[in-house]
Amino acid sequence: MPAEDHPLPSSWRGLGRTLRLGWTASPGLIAVAFATTIAAALPDVLIAAALALLADAVLSGEQVGVIFAAVLLGALAVMSWLLRLLSERANRRFADRTGVFMEAHVVRLQSGLPSLEHHERPSYVDRVQLVRDHADTLSKVYQELFQVVGAVLRLILTMALLMTVHPLLGLLGLFAVPTAAVSHWRGGAEHALEERLGHHERLARHFFLLGTNASPGRELRVARAGERVRRGRHQAWAARHRAMARARWTTTLWQTAALTVFGCAFTGSVAGVALNGGSAAEVVLLLTAGGRLAQYLGQTLSQVHFLRTIWLEGGRRLLWLEELASMAAERSPAPPPERMRSGIALDAVSFTYPGTDRRVLEDVTLHLPAGSVVAVVGENGAGKSTLVKLLAKMYEPDSGRILVDGVPLADMPADAWRERLSGAFQDFARFEYPLRLSIGVGDLAGAGEGGAVDRAVARAGAGALVDRLDRGLDTQLGSAWAGGAELSEGQWQKVALARGYMRDQPLLLLLDEPASALDAETEHLLFERYAERARALKDRGRVTLLVSHRFSTVRTADLVVVMDGARVIEQGTHAELMELGGRYAELYGIQDRAYRVEG
Numbered sequence: 001m002p003a004e005d006h007p008l009p010s011s012w013r014g015l016g017r018t019l020r021l022g023w024t025a026s027p028g029l030i031a032v033a034f035a036t037t038i039a040a041a042l043p044d045v046l047i048a049a050a051l052a053l054l055a056d057a058v059l060s061g062e063q064v065g066v067i068f069a070a071v072l073l074g075a076l077a078v079m080s081w082l083l084r085l086l087s088e089r090a091n092r093r094f095a096d097r098t099g100v101f102m103e104a105h106v107v108r109l110q111s112g113l114p115s116l117e118h119h120e121r122p123s124y125v126d127r128v129q130l131v132r133d134h135a136d137t138l139s140k141v142y143q144e145l146f147q148v149v150g151a152v153l154r155l156i157l158t159m160a161l162l163m164t165v166h167p168l169l170g171l172l173g174l175f176a177v178p179t180a181a182v183s184h185w186r187g188g189a190e191h192a193l194e195e196r197l198g199h200h201e202r203l204a205r206h207f208f209l210l211g212t213n214a215s216p217g218r219e220l221r222v223a224r225a226g227e228r229v230r231r232g233r234h235q236a237w238a239a240r241h242r243a244m245a246r247a248r249w250t251t252t253l254w255q256t257a258a259l260t261v262f263g264c265a266f267t268g269s270v271a272g273v274a275l276n277g278g279s280a281a282e283v284v285l286l287l288t289a290g291g292r293l294a295q296y297l298g299q300t301l302s303q304v305h306f307l308r309t310i311w312l313e314g315g316r317r318l319l320w321l322e323e324l325a326s327m328a329a330e331r332s333p334a335p336p337p338e339r340m341r342s343g344i345a346l347d348a349v350s351f352t353y354p355g356t357d358r359r360v361l362e363d364v365t366l367h368l369p370a371g372s373v374v375a376v377v378g379e380n381g382a383g384k385s386t387l388v389k390l391l392a393k394m395y396e397p398d399s400g401r402i403l404v405d406g407v408p409l410a411d412m413p414a415d416a417w418r419e420r421l422s423g424a425f426q427d428f429a430r431f432e433y434p435l436r437l438s439i440g441v442g443d444l445a446g447a448g449e450g451g452a453v454d455r456a457v458a459r460a461g462a463g464a465l466v467d468r469l470d471r472g473l474d475t476q477l478g479s480a481w482a483g484g485a486e487l488s489e490g491q492w493q494k495v496a497l498a499r500g501y502m503r504d505q506p507l508l509l510l511l512d513e514p515a516s517a518l519d520a521e522t523e524h525l526l527f528e529r530y531a532e533r534a535r536a537l538k539d540r541g542r543v544t545l546l547v548s549h550r551f552s553t554v555r556t557a558d559l560v561v562v563m564d565g566a567r568v569i570e571q572g573t574h575a576e577l578m579e580l581g582g583r584y585a586e587l588y589g590i591q592d593r594a595y596r597v598e599g
């Protein structure tokens with residue numbers, strides 16, 4: 001579904017959801033944290049009243065009154081301190097627990113999304129990045145919320161105290177309204193800007209990784225482009241910083257103006273009470289409570305600001321991610337077939353990457369017969385890998401359908417379909433685990449079965465690699481780990497290929513340039529062996545789709561599909577396409593001659 005169809009939920013729904021998550025994470029602790037934070041407000045405010053009592057008793061010379069007021073003052077100070085301490089401890093423990101809970105929740109949601117859109121569509125990437133970055137911070141906002149409630153309670157009680165001096169002093173609260181309004185607007189405005197500037201931040205991070213990782217490091221040194229990358233990073237940060245600083249200056253100016261309005265009203269009130277026959281106790285009460293009014297107001301505002309920026313916005317995005325994940329889970333009721341009979345059909349499939357407007361697949365109609373080995377060839381950018389991604393259900397076509405034995409792939413749950421897929425890709429992952437696990441990851445459910453990993457190793461022709469390692473399949477991979485072995489590019493790719501061969505009975509095996517780092521001869525031998533085996537198992541109905549630029553490998557396939565400019569332009573067996581004398585024959589001829597010359 002396109003991103004525009006799934007807007008951000010409202011702040012209030014996000015807030016409600018975050019609260020419910022906090023309750024789920026730890027109901028007991030959230031209750032204690034809330035109760036102690038709120039209770040701490042009462043003694044705090046009453047200190048102003050006790051001070052007024054004390055001033056009154058001192059001026060009227062009542063000894064008992066002085067002692068009573070002093071004891072009350074002491075008791076209130078101790079209570080206030082104790083409750084603050086308890087609330088801090090309860091909130092900290094609660095934040096620790098929810099932090100872990102939230103992070104796990106976000107990871108689960110993200111990894112559960114069937115499509116890759118959240119990794120590739122710029123507006124989605126920025127949202128997901130905010131949720132990810134704020135997952136831990138979200139756990140701390142409960143304390144902020146409780147403190148906001150406590151600060152609002154303090155404000156109300158303080159105003160009630162002030163109104164005992166003169167009812168008009170309650171109006172002081174009105175002068176606080178502009179400050180609260182500015183603060184509310186400020187948080188939202190800054191946050192929206194932060195999200196809009198997300199691409200600068202990503203760019204800076206990208207340059208940082210380029211400059212600090214080993215493999216780009218080699219290229220950068222040879223090309224002597226290190227300085228350019230450093231400058232790029234600096235410029236990206238500077239662009240973000242300039243825009244943020246401008247916005248912050250503007251919002252701060254507005255806030256200063258609003259606070260000035262409140263300051264003038266407070267000073268006027270103190271002068272008014274003092275000059276119009278107010279008692280010393282009333283002036284003390286006004287000074288203490290009124291002074292605190294400004295402090296409580298400041299606290300409320302900074303917490304509201306924090307809540308507005310982090311919690312409301314973070315909470316909305318978390319809910320958005322949850323909705324995206326559940327929408328994906330709700331669709332698709334049809335299970336994949338146990339065994340494929342007719343095969344996979346693409347019926348007028350067209351596709352445009354989210355956030356772009358150029359079609360990268362145009363009206364593709366193909367039949368991939370059950371039990372066949374299909375090779376896809378074409379120039380760079382022709383759409384071969386995109387076809388593989390659609391078959392792996394990483395994206396849905398814009399129009400047209402993919403049918404598996406006549407059942408729309410769109411109706412099949414992504415998880416269930418992927419359980420029946422195997423794959424090895426050009427941009428393979430390097431799992432720095434012990435080798436056995438690094439391969440076993442290809443099918444964790446079956447990896448424990450005796451011999452499953454050994455079979456995968458044999459299919460990928462990786463036996464020699466295993467033998468060469470000191471501890472065989474138990475060797476830790478990756479030189480960053482104690483005793484870890486570093487592999488060459490081709491060796492890593494063999495591990496990835498073995499991972500792709502882990503499943504015994506996949507319905508579809510996707511091999512997207514799985515041997516690009518191996519020499520042509522090894523690739524040819526490997527694939528020929530694989531194709532023979534696949535043909536022997538024809539009745540299992542598996543489809544194997546291989547993307548390769550090497551025609552020596554491609555020619556062994558049962559069906560060759562030639563892509564050009566987002567379209568399928570030719571299809572048939574090697575012999576048929578050679579006889580046709582079209583694009584395939586031309587490309588084959590070029591490569592064949594080149595090899596002969598090299599040879």
Ligand SMILES: Nc1ncnc2c1ncn2[C@@H]1O[C@H](COP(=O)(O)OP(=O)(O)OP(=O)(O)O)[C@@H](O)[C@H]1O
Nearest residue numbers: 120353356360378379380381382383384385386387
């Ligand atoms: N994530 C993406 N977002 C936007 N456009 C993309 C994305 N991935 C690929 N493309 C574009 O889609 C087109 C087809 O890319 P694809 O990777 O499918 O080509 P390919 O035939 O596999 O190329 P190669 O042989 O170089 O691997 C290219 O023009 C590419 O720029």
